[in-house]
Amino acid sequence: xxxxxxxxxxxxxxxxxxxxxxxxxxxxxxxxxxxxxxxxxxxxxxxxxxxxxxxxxxxxxxxxxxxxxxxxxxxxxxxxxxxxxxxxxxxxxxxxxx
Numbered sequence: 001x002x003x004x005x006x007x008x009x010x011x012x013x014x015x016x017x018x019x020x021x022x023x024x025x026x027x028x029x030x031x032x033x034x035x036x037x038x039x040x041x042x043x044x045x046x047x048x049x050x051x052x053x054x055x056x057x058x059x060x061x062x063x064x065x066x067x068x069x070x071x072x073x074x075x076x077x078x079x080x081x082x083x084x085x086x087x088x089x090x091x092x093x094x095x096x097x098x
Contacts, residue, residue, distance in 0.1 A: 036044060 033041065
């Protein structure tokens with residue numbers, strides 16, 4: 001990680017989520033409690049957990065697909081032979097014989 005990238009990461013942490021402490025989180029939780037009420041909080045937490053599980057499953061499936069795609073051979077499957085169509089010359093000679 002270069003010095004420029006390190007500075008960007010530190011700025012994000014200083015001005016973003018990395019600067020939240022205990023009192024800040026307590027105030028945020030109090031606001032959420034007032035907005036949604038005590039009856040809705042368990043439902044919100046349950047739906048958040050289900051969403052996180054779905055995201056984790058989708059990410060694992062994507063990683064698995066990428067891993068399998070990298071291990072499979074890149075050669076296409078062999079072609080099947082197609083029945084040959086008689087040429088115009090063969091059709092003319094067959095009609096003359098009859």
